[in-house]
Amino acid sequence: MGPILLAFFLAALAWVLVAGAALRERHPVVFWYLTGYPLTVVRIVRTWRRVAQLNDFTVSRGPTRGLLGELVVTGDALKPIAPRISFPKATRTGASVEVRLHPGQTPAVFISAADALAHAWRVHAVRVTSPERGLVRLVATAGDPLKRPSLAAAPAAHLSALVGILESGGAWVMNLRKIPHWLIVGATQSGKSTLLARLVAQLAPQNVALVGVDCKGGMELGLFNPRLSALTTCRREAVAVLGALVTNLQDRMRVCRDAGVRSIWDLPAKERPVPVVVIVDELAELYLTDGTREAKAQAEQCSTYLLRIAQLGAALGVHLVVAGQRVGSDLGPGVTALRAQLSGRICHRVNDPGTAEMTLGDLNKDAVVVAQAITADEKGTAVCTGAEGGWDRARSHLTTPEEARRTAAKYSDLTPVLRDVHRALLLAATPEVES
Numbered sequence: 001m002g003p004i005l006l007a008f009f010l011a012a013l014a015w016v017l018v019a020g021a022a023l024r025e026r027h028p029v030v031f032w033y034l035t036g037y038p039l040t041v042v043r044i045v046r047t048w049r050r051v052a053q054l055n056d057f058t059v060s061r062g063p064t065r066g067l068l069g070e071l072v073v074t075g076d077a078l079k080p081i082a083p084r085i086s087f088p089k090a091t092r093t094g095a096s097v098e099v100r101l102h103p104g105q106t107p108a109v110f111i112s113a114a115d116a117l118a119h120a121w122r123v124h125a126v127r128v129t130s131p132e133r134g135l136v137r138l139v140a141t142a143g144d145p146l147k148r149p150s151l152a153a154a155p156a157a158h159l160s161a162l163v164g165i166l167e168s169g170g171a172w173v174m175n176l177r178k179i180p181h182w183l184i185v186g187a188t189q190s191g192k193s194t195l196l197a198r199l200v201a202q203l204a205p206q207n208v209a210l211v212g213v214d215c216k217g218g219m220e221l222g223l224f225n226p227r228l229s230a231l232t233t234c235r236r237e238a239v240a241v242l243g244a245l246v247t248n249l250q251d252r253m254r255v256c257r258d259a260g261v262r263s264i265w266d267l268p269a270k271e272r273p274v275p276v277v278v279i280v281d282e283l284a285e286l287y288l289t290d291g292t293r294e295a296k297a298q299a300e301q302c303s304t305y306l307l308r309i310a311q312l313g314a315a316l317g318v319h320l321v322v323a324g325q326r327v328g329s330d331l332g333p334g335v336t337a338l339r340a341q342l343s344g345r346i347c348h349r350v351n352d353p354g355t356a357e358m359t360l361g362d363l364n365k366d367a368v369v370v371a372q373a374i375t376a377d378e379k380g381t382a383v384c385t386g387a388e389g390g391w392d393r394a395r396s397h398l399t400t401p402e403e404a405r406r407t408a409a410k411y412s413d414l415t416p417v418l419r420d421v422h423r424a425l426l427l428a429a430t431p432e433v434e435s
């Protein structure tokens with residue numbers, strides 16, 4: 001009887017393991033609800049007191065200072081009280097728990113202990129938010145959802161591009177009507193070009209003029225040439241095209257002034273000029289010079305024009321998407337001023353902490369730390385600013401150069417003609433035409 005029972009037990013165990021692996025593969029959410037979630041609940045409830053004590057979430061019943069003769073002595077309370085938590089709720093990617101703060105406590109102590117909580121609960125990450133005063137919500141994500149990202153969906157909107165998926169499982173959207181200008185940074189092979197390809201592929205079917213500034217000879221943005229209203233391949237052409245766009249901005253301003261409105265979006269649809277998205281691949285190519293007077297003058301002009309577009313463009317429908325490996329004040333005096341105008345930020349893996357700090361530091365210090373933790377294997381993963389403030393970890397949808405090229409060719413008929421910009425580009429490309 002013994003061997004038969006043992007064989008039966010082993011067969012049953014094997015079946016559970018195989019079925020479990022299949023369930024995990026095909027229905028990861030169901031697998032999570034059945035196995036990971038109950039385990040995480042046990043961990044949270046079991047470890048809460050200890051974690052709270054170790055991370056200073058607790059308060060004591062009596063005072064922690066007292067008089068001993070003429071001395072003031074301080075010490076830890078005998079029975080510290082941990083803040084009360086709700087029963088952990090299951091989410092699609094983990095669990096969330098709400099904490100009632102003790103009087104005098106702030107969410108800051110929980111934010112700094114997020115890593116300790118993730119280790120104690122054996123989850124990928126814990127994010128801390130405060131949905132209302134006196135309440136902190138701890139959201140635990142079981143595994144890294146960006147390792148095998150699924151496709152997210154978002155409602156289509158003009159000047160809005162669904163570029164990837166957020167760590168929370170939501171759609172990663174770059175909406176230029178909400179955030180008019182963007183800065184994208186990342187070391188080489190971190191995923192910048194893939195993100196730009198996705199952005200172009202999403203904007204291509206829309207009524208928008210795309211202008212490419214790619215001073216690396218047009219090797220990256222040249223793929224989308226059929227759908228670009230202009231493509232500059234060197235700094236001389238970039239100066240001409242950016243200059244023409246600044247003149248175009250002044251025309252748009254005049255139209256708005258004459259119509260008595262403050263933005264092109266307040267004009268009747270028929271009179272509204274087509275929105276323009278200027279995509280700059282490798283900012284450094286515009287700023288770095290070989291020291292010659294001509295190069296310095298061109299770099300200064302580029303800097304002035306970009307700043308002008310960033311300052312005026314939001315209301316006049318001219319948007320900037322600027323990508324580069326590094327952003328630092330050493331690139332040129334105008335870089336910090338330009339950065340301040342580019343309120344949308346996306347930081348892929350970077351080589352130096354300074355670039356992460358420059359990209360995200362003025363918005364959120366926590367985001368800088370998370371961006372610095374992105375590894376070389378996590379291609380396409382980035383920390384991005386959210387539309388409602390705050391930040392998120394996200395991953396772009398993989399768009400191959402071939403897909404982007406096909407999409408650009410498919411919608412080439414929709415390419416608006418920007419006459420002045422086109423003329424300026426022609427003149428810069430063949431200066432002798434000018435005479």
Ligand SMILES: Nc1ncnc2c1ncn2[C@@H]1O[C@H](COP(=O)(O)OP(=O)(O)OP(=O)(O)O)[C@@H](O)[C@H]1O
Nearest residue numbers: 186187188189190191192193194379380396397398
């Ligand atoms: N979201 C993603 N998912 C999967 N793979 C990706 C993703 N984004 C980029 N990759 C891969 O990473 C590699 C580098 O991507 P990409 O060329 O976009 O990087 P880059 O930052 O533009 O590099 P460089 O500055 O050298 O041009 C490519 O092979 C690409 O397939």
